[in-house]
Amino acid sequence: MGRDQPFLLPPDMREWLPAGHPVWLVIRAVGDHLDTSVFHARRRAGGAGAAGYDPDMMVTLLVWAYAQGVTSSRRIEAACWSDVSFRVICAGDAPDHVTIARFRAGFPGAAESLFTEVLVLCARLGMGKLGTIALDGMKIAGNASKDANRTGETLRKLAAETAAAAVAAHAEADAAEDELFGEGNRGDEVPPDVVSPATRAARIAAALAELEAERRAAREQQEARAQDYLARQQAGMPGAPPQAAAVAAAQARLDRVRAARAAQIAELERRAAGPRAPGRRRDRPGTGIEDYCLVKAARAALGKAETRAAAAARKAAARKGPGPVRDVTDIDSRLTPTRNGFIQGYNAQNMTSEDRLIIATELTQDTGDTVWFEPMLAQAGDAAALITAHQPPPAGATPATQASPAGQGSGIGQVLADAGYCSEHNLTIAGPDRLIATGKHRTLERTARQAAAGRGAAREEAADGPVAAMAARLATPEGITAYRKRGHIAETPHGQIKHNMGIRQLAMRGKPKASAEWRFTVTVHNLCKAITSGNLTQATLAALAT
16 A cells, blocks of 8 residues: 555554454554545546555554544654554555655545545444434633734834844845855845745734724724614614713714704794793793703613723723733634633634534634534535435335434434523524533423422413523423433543544644645544444445445
């Protein structure tokens, strides 16, 4: 299985590992049952240089390496000489770390295809139980240090310093070349060591532009929300003003009350100047505009709104922390909170089947989970259709029962998610039945116990709205029993990836490459799950081949 050779092993290497070793299953699964044409299409054929390695071998090597928690290209190269399972995969012809890194750099576009292929293989093996699926987010570190985060002000200073350093470097290089080649002679190309600061300058500029765009978008969103409220207020629609519009709303109310009082005074003066009806006293304006009770109340409300706005501004200025930051090493990664502190990385959204197969995944930059419920639900629907189309029919099923089989073949039965996904929108959008926690798990358990004992049930039943209805449902024995499955379904794959596979940090930088590496990691998890569950065996692979 060396260069420009088919995915075959020399006969003497077949004795290196026992027949039941998992590496043989991985080799056979990749070589015989996965469509790796997208990797072959990227392979260089012909031309100058050494012959290329078989893409199937490279895919198998990386799958096995990630399954062992080995993600460094140099460590993979070393393992190809020191570990017998790695030596079997590459048939003794070990690729160097540059070849491995270059092959992995082409993951974007190819990892999606491999993920789908493994999902189809697992479905053909009878995996992918869709009766209950669970959604959860998993924080994973990127290939960047959180100490490399910089605020907008610091980025501006770095940009200026980098530009000045680049100018000084060019001037120094020109002076050195004039001394070496003579003034006016050729040989004035920029030396290689000047290129590196330019690359860093580009990253700094990109990070600064992204921060400013984010700040501008937030300001525009606040202004749009304020304008929308003011328009609704003018139309007579009730509602609490957003913080950005509180002062403007109070000022608008004061202006309306003043205008109404001025119109009232004008009308009273008009009546007083006209003929007086017999037996009727003349109307007098009474108090002026500023002394009118409603004007004074509106003016007091404006003063309170201005006081609250000033206090909020002082609080924001005194708030601890640097504010929005960007990492100059990997500007796509984010400073993400975890239970053990902050990490510099990403937030992976994973939809997991009842038998712990990750059927949909997305690597995101958002530190929160709420906005990803609907997109992941759509991805899970597509994955469910793919799994159902490739799963073998149940034993004894007839064509009539195959059209709408019970259990896993009937599509997604129920979706479970924690409180990070709780919102009225996520509770009410179209889709399968769902249980989304309205609080911490221990709170749900306590509420369920109180409801079972007859305490607190009346208060929940009297509550209104989707969130209250979900809380009431989770207080029932059926609801809390179904929700208890969430942790075991959703969090087991995370433990498998972090603790068993040992992958806690991505090796590639930039969201496109990091996303592809994460999808490849999930693909390896699914393949390992098929092996450890006993679904992927030599016998089942032979049956699929026939």
